[in-house]
Amino acid sequence: MRYAMAVDTKKCVGCSDCVVACQTENNVPIGYCRDWIVENVDGTYPNVEIELRSERCNHCDNSPCVRCCPTGASHIVEGGIVLVTHEKCIGCGACIQSCPYDARYSHPDGYVDKCTFCEHRVKKGDQPACVAVCPTKCLYFGDLDDPYSDVSQVLKHRKFKVLAPEAGTNPQIYFLT
Amino acid sequence: MREELFVSGRDIPNIDPYLNIWHWQIPIYLFLGGLAAGILFFAGLFTVMGKEKEMETTVKWATFLVPGVLILGLIALFLDLKHKLFFWQLYTTIRLESPMSWGAWVLMFITPLSIIWVAAYIKDIIPQWNWKFGYLNSFEKWVNSNRRPIAWVMMVFSLILGIYTGILLSAFNARPLWNNAILGPLFLISGMSTGVATTMWMSKNHTERKTLGKIDLVLIGIELFLITHMIMGFLAGPTVQLEAAGLFLGGDFTVSFWVFVIILGLVFPAILEIMELSGYKVPIAIPAILILMGGLVFRFIMVEAGQLTRYLY
Amino acid sequence: MSNRRDFIKISALGLGGAAVAASSYNLMGGNKLFAADKKPLEFRGHNLKRFPTYCEICFWKCAGWTYVNENNEIVKVVGNEEDPHCNGRLCPRGTGGPGMYYDQDRLKTPLIRVEKDGKQTFREASWDEALEYTAKKLKEVGEKHGPECIALFNHGSGGKYFGDLLKGFGSNNIAAPSFAQCRGPRETAWIATYGEEVGSPEPTDIRDTRCLVLIGSHIGENMHNGQVQEMSDAIDKGATIITVDPRFSTAASKSKYWLPIKPATDLALLLAWIHVLIYEDIYNKYFVGQYTYGFDLLKDHVKNMTPEWAYGKTTIKPDVIRKTAREMAEAAPAVIVHPGRHVTWYGDDTQRVRAAAILNALLGSWGSRGGFYLKESAHLPSIEHPPFPKPRRTWRDAYPGQFKLATLALASGICDATIPTSNRDCSFKAWIVYGTNLPLTLPNMQNTLEAISHLEFMVVIDTMPMEITGYADVIFPECTYLERYDLVRTSPHRDPYLALRMPAVEPKYNSKPGWWIAKKLAEKMGLGDYFPYNDITELLDWQLKQVGSSLEEMQKIGVKKLDRKGGNLYYTRGEDVEFNTPSGKIELFSNELAAENFDPMPVFKQHPEPPAGFYRLIYGRAPMHTFSRTANNPNLTDLMKENSVWVNPKVAKLWGLKTGQNVWLKNQDDVVTTFPIKVRITERIRWDSVYMVHGFGHSDKLLSRAYGKGASDSEMITHVMVDPIMGGTGMRGNFITFLTEKPVKEVES
Ligand SMILES: Nc1nc2c(c(=O)[nH]1)N[C@H]1C(S)=C(S)[C@@H](COP(=O)(O)OP(=O)(O)OC[C@H]3O[C@@H](n4cnc5c(=O)[nH]c(N)nc54)[C@H](O)[C@@H]3O)O[C@H]1N2
Ligand SMILES: Nc1nc2c(c(=O)[nH]1)N[C@H]1C(S)=C(S)[C@@H](COP(=O)(O)OP(=O)(O)OC[C@H]3O[C@@H](n4cnc5c(=O)[nH]c(N)nc54)[C@H](O)[C@@H]3O)O[C@H]1N2
Ligand code: SF4
Ligand code: SF4
Ligand code: SF4
Ligand code: SF4
Ligand code: SF4
Numbered sequence A: 001m002r003y004a005m006a007v008d009t010k011k012c013v014g015c016s017d018c019v020v021a022c023q024t025e026n027n028v029p030i031g032y033c034r035d036w037i038v039e040n041v042d043g044t045y046p047n048v049e050i051e052l053r054s055e056r057c058n059h060c061d062n063s064p065c066v067r068c069c070p071t072g073a074s075h076i077v078e079g080g081i082v083l084v085t086h087e088k089c090i091g092c093g094a095c096i097q098s099c100p101y102d103a104r105y106s107h108p109d110g111y112v113d114k115c116t117f118c119e120h121r122v123k124k125g126d127q128p129a130c131v132a133v134c135p136t137k138c139l140y141f142g143d144l145d146d147p148y149s150d151v152s153q154v155l156k157h158r159k160f161k162v163l164a165p166e167a168g169t170n171p172q173i174y175f176l177t
Numbered sequence B: 001m002r003e004e005l006f007v008s009g010r011d012i013p014n015i016d017p018y019l020n021i022w023h024w025q026i027p028i029y030l031f032l033g034g035l036a037a038g039i040l041f042f043a044g045l046f047t048v049m050g051k052e053k054e055m056e057t058t059v060k061w062a063t064f065l066v067p068g069v070l071i072l073g074l075i076a077l078f079l080d081l082k083h084k085l086f087f088w089q090l091y092t093t094i095r096l097e098s099p100m101s102w103g104a105w106v107l108m109f110i111t112p113l114s115i116i117w118v119a120a121y122i123k124d125i126i127p128q129w130n131w132k133f134g135y136l137n138s139f140e141k142w143v144n145s146n147r148r149p150i151a152w153v154m155m156v157f158s159l160i161l162g163i164y165t166g167i168l169l170s171a172f173n174a175r176p177l178w179n180n181a182i183l184g185p186l187f188l189i190s191g192m193s194t195g196v197a198t199t200m201w202m203s204k205n206h207t208e209r210k211t212l213g214k215i216d217l218v219l220i221g222i223e224l225f226l227i228t229h230m231i232m233g234f235l236a237g238p239t240v241q242l243e244a245a246g247l248f249l250g251g252d253f254t255v256s257f258w259v260f261v262i263i264l265g266l267v268f269p270a271i272l273e274i275m276e277l278s279g280y281k282v283p284i285a286i287p288a289i290l291i292l293m294g295g296l297v298f299r300f301i302m303v304e305a306g307q308l309t310r311y312l313y
Numbered sequence C: 001m002s003n004r005r006d007f008i009k010i011s012a013l014g015l016g017g018a019a020v021a022a023s024s025y026n027l028m029g030g031n032k033l034f035a036a037d038k039k040p041l042e043f044r045g046h047n048l049k050r051f052p053t054y055c056e057i058c059f060w061k062c063a064g065w066t067y068v069n070e071n072n073e074i075v076k077v078v079g080n081e082e083d084p085h086c087n088g089r090l091c092p093r094g095t096g097g098p099g100m101y102y103d104q105d106r107l108k109t110p111l112i113r114v115e116k117d118g119k120q121t122f123r124e125a126s127w128d129e130a131l132e133y134t135a136k137k138l139k140e141v142g143e144k145h146g147p148e149c150i151a152l153f154n155h156g157s158g159g160k161y162f163g164d165l166l167k168g169f170g171s172n173n174i175a176a177p178s179f180a181q182c183r184g185p186r187e188t189a190w191i192a193t194y195g196e197e198v199g200s201p202e203p204t205d206i207r208d209t210r211c212l213v214l215i216g217s218h219i220g221e222n223m224h225n226g227q228v229q230e231m232s233d234a235i236d237k238g239a240t241i242i243t244v245d246p247r248f249s250t251a252a253s254k255s256k257y258w259l260p261i262k263p264a265t266d267l268a269l270l271l272a273w274i275h276v277l278i279y280e281d282i283y284n285k286y287f288v289g290q291y292t293y294g295f296d297l298l299k300d301h302v303k304n305m306t307p308e309w310a311y312g313k314t315t316i317k318p319d320v321i322r323k324t325a326r327e328m329a330e331a332a333p334a335v336i337v338h339p340g341r342h343v344t345w346y347g348d349d350t351q352r353v354r355a356a357a358i359l360n361a362l363l364g365s366w367g368s369r370g371g372f373y374l375k376e377s378a379h380l381p382s383i384e385h386p387p388f389p390k391p392r393r394t395w396r397d398a399y400p401g402q403f404k405l406a407t408l409a410l411a412s413g414i415c416d417a418t419i420p421t422s423n424r425d426c427s428f429k430a431w432i433v434y435g436t437n438l439p440l441t442l443p444n445m446q447n448t449l450e451a452i453s454h455l456e457f458m459v460v461i462d463t464m465p466m467e468i469t470g471y472a473d474v475i476f477p478e479c480t481y482l483e484r485y486d487l488v489r490t491s492p493h494r495d496p497y498l499a500l501r502m503p504a505v506e507p508k509y510n511s512k513p514g515w516w517i518a519k520k521l522a523e524k525m526g527l528g529d530y531f532p533y534n535d536i537t538e539l540l541d542w543q544l545k546q547v548g549s550s551l552e553e554m555q556k557i558g559v560k561k562l563d564r565k566g567g568n569l570y571y572t573r574g575e576d577v578e579f580n581t582p583s584g585k586i587e588l589f590s591n592e593l594a595a596e597n598f599d600p601m602p603v604f605k606q607h608p609e610p611p612a613g614f615y616r617l618i619y620g621r622a623p624m625h626t627f628s629r630t631a632n633n634p635n636l637t638d639l640m641k642e643n644s645v646w647v648n649p650k651v652a653k654l655w656g657l658k659t660g661q662n663v664w665l666k667n668q669d670d671v672v673t674t675f676p677i678k679v680r681i682t683e684r685i686r687w688d689s690v691y692m693v694h695g696f697g698h699s700d701k702l703l704s705r706a707y708g709k710g711a712s713d714s715e716m717i718t719h720v721m722v723d724p725i726m727g728g729t730g731m732r733g734n735f736i737t738f739l740t741e742k743p744v745k746e747v748e749s
């Protein structure tokens, strides 16, 4: 099993619903976030283009954050989900330094936190909160090993990219372009 | 015009707008680690070479600083932890892939080792010292009669410690400024240089100072070579590394790097040491302090600037 | 002008509790909204209870579930899968609903304005006292000037209760800013053309459309949920989107064609499109023949309105106008020329939307799949009560011979008629304000404040210490929608639906639901008979049982679909339809407008352009905020704290502006924004205009997160172009310039 997410930049409207939904679902404190939206504007009026991306931890296949963690707090569970065990985390910040996507933050309670792919929902068969709320349905989540999953299907039919592939982390969030 | 912005107002403390998760504690920790490694390495080296007599400060007196330096370093590291009460989790596992982990373990070994090393010398300072417990007295005897093998172990560990201070940063692929193979050896050499400078400063013995001066000159030379090499590497690298180098070549860190690290921290003390070696009277404290300061500033700059550099996408 | 009613500042007594709460919140870092529930994630979500609601953060009214944990704390609000307004997915504002409940700045207890040591201040009062006092004051005004001198401004679910109260008292001056400041011109235009209004939610069949034409409708930023969702479906299905907007809106970025029109010239473009359809003979001949009236007159009318003619006005190239018209014709009838929603732009708005209505008729999209579906709503009987007395006067008497085609009261009209003039025999003397923040909502803020200063009494029912509350004599704190029952939602859709709102938790602080406040007030005014129930649940249960449901059922399911009674979702071919217009047909030539001496077919008029050094101020929505009401919501301010003024790079260069720099805006009437606003330099805006999001620049310090964040567009809208047909307030004819230094304010004595 290999969970992954695809983000359709052609449909995302940058509304940030995925951000609030994550906040209320996962008790992310105000002022912090596990996902966020980037808007890239390119061109000169009136020939302009926008790319909107909903970003979060990439649950990298080759995850430097897990490797550099001195206590094993950062670890990988079934489906390639990268998690942090709060009780094991000493808050050394190494994983934050190691992430090319700035996907982690230091929780005000001391431990490091980040997107969990809503593992608590996914293991019950639900979609992650951000995916379930997105009004444009531009987030696709599922198992890459299952050719019929939403994410496999959409990746089969669309062009996509990942972020900073040269960082060598083998990220598992795909951006449909 | 190209414009990139966060629609959802990302403004996470210490992460946005740029990473600033490691503050003063980490450069201090790296500096103290390097310093300790430098002192211990040469203490070990000259013990192995059998030069305890000629190099008494190096082998004996300077090492008295080390336990304190290491403990201060550990305190700095501890202060940096955001989830302090879970500190002990560091020692529930060994994770070889994590420099932070083996760094913690190396310190776990080298700190007691350095304490043992100086404890067995304590009677040289306070002759009437009494260990009170018999087994401690016999342990002291054992240490003093096994100084050479212990020195070997100490050298190995201090090398690991010295390299570790650089690898801790260079292992982070995500920060283009840190991510280069030279940072490990560079921090090692720089640490040794600060160790030697400290020892030199403490030493009252003219020949010992001369030997240390020569060693230090070689270390400074290597350091300058490595730094040149590192910058050349950046300039030949991809955009992100070019940008990283840019911080030192016209960017925010240009003055602090070239003036405080290169000129005041390396070139100028080297000149002073050459003058000293060629017979001019130079108060040895000046080059020593400059070298220590340069080493410290260097680590501050590297930690700070490295967090500013990132992948672009 | 001396304000009888001073705006009460933070030093006011009786608000100490709020200030203390605010600072203790800030001590906690101001970030632990849901601090009590600190269990690890994995265990959250197990013991949650859920209660049905429908959202009150905008007027799309999505139905959802409020989730509550073991400690009776609201943890989240999630859409109801059965609801066609949201399909289980709330928009960011709805998802951020808990922030409205948790906002520590909320109104907490009834407040009464008193004078103390020569200073006006609020003091806390019991409900009984505040209600008694309000009843007395309203009756006084009624006795002195007649009940018709009392007006209700409302925007929100509770408006109905206060409306009944007022009608029972003898006044039907009930206005909402959603008419003259919003969709009024559209409804009047649609009635003139189709004999019925567009209504809310708009019956646009976007999910099945092949071509969607957005004229200023910035769907995606305008986060009206169903439309956003269906636009995304349409993108998936490869529909063509044509967006007309001087700004590169989010929708424009998803469009095949973006027409960066010169502002205020849309009517020329619409007429040229009509011209192309007719003169290229590509209009929907069947539909036009079957259902419309006045085609030949229209054909004649647009004869010279060629794309070349429009090019000179709109700056849109003739070939683009032709190409896009052909795209529409090709897709017809599965095409939607969106009627827009906030359409009060330039004072000729009814005519502009009329042109869009005509265009739709030529394409045959009304009543067609992929065009406009034939909506239907559930109907609940109203409970019997004594008939309302007939008012002797209405707001219309203040405007003799004017605005006859306004279908609802004009909020701006009532506001203006509150300022006494020699030619009106009675002006308004008391306002009841429910859920509308008039100083930021009505154009010309100074005018609104002046009107307020002439009032003898004003009671405000709100949830937050918004600007309007600072001018009230009595403030009633309503609990949020998550803490109360309201009337069953029956708004139209493809099928008729019922949706229930019920409390998920007890009202926080000393707040109460709107129905309770209105009923108690009515009782104290001797009007209790108009509220013939003890508790609203009795009313709801009775009403629901009349349509085969019950309160108990609705508490479990939240949303219920009823069967359509009115036939098909679309017209069938050849179907005879009687439209509610003078001719019984869709009127391309409007007899109604002609009878009132207005242009029966839209005529383009040139609007003034910004003078040198000035830029047209256009404004709109940010997806994560609703007007000014969410500006203090902790969840939503976390997404967007303040607005910025969008400036084209060329303009920025001219002025030496930098992104992030603070500027003050000054308009053509020398009005300067109270607060500075940050510059955003972007290619997304024309060089003759600037753009900002409406709803920021709050001046009430009790709004700890919103105070002084960004600037208010409302402050800059001092020039209002009133639509002669229905009284809409055109607000986009204001021009601003930049002040890079903090303006020196004259000291007030
Ligand atoms: N997130 C969010 N969504 C909302 C609301 C909210 O508060 N927040 N409010 C809801 C309500 S009540 C309403 S009425 C709607 C309003 O939303 P809409 O009816 O969609 O939009 P408008 O406010 O009319 O127009 C804003 C757009 O018009 C463009 N514009 C400005 N001048 C011109 C012009 O001269 N010509 C053309 N063609 N375009 C122009 C602006 O650049 C901007 O993109 O939004 C609804 N949806
Ligand atoms: N300058 C400018 N003016 C505009 C617009 C614009 O874009 N620019 N848009 C226009 C449009 S389209 C519209 S529809 C109107 C909207 O106008 P309004 O509906 O007045 O908009 P808000 O500013 O959101 O004010 C809503 C008020 O209701 C309160 N409130 C929220 N929830 C509740 C509740 O549950 N109960 C009670 N009692 N009160 C509640 C809020 O605290 C706030 O004071 O504004 C119009 N005016
Ligand atoms: S909820 Fe969906 S549309 Fe909105 S920002 Fe997130 S990904 Fe984009
Ligand atoms: S995105 Fe960052 S935090 Fe997530 S797995 Fe990759 S490296 Fe780790
Ligand atoms: S901060 Fe926590 S999760 Fe991150 S590396 Fe350190 S111990 Fe591991
Ligand atoms: S998957 Fe879950 S944790 Fe990750 S961003 Fe989405 S909602 Fe947040
Ligand atoms: S569109 Fe959003 S704010 Fe409006 S009712 Fe629906 S969820 Fe609430």
Ligand SMILES: [Mo]
Binding pocket: C178, C181, C182, C183, C341, C342
């Ligand atoms: Mo509106």
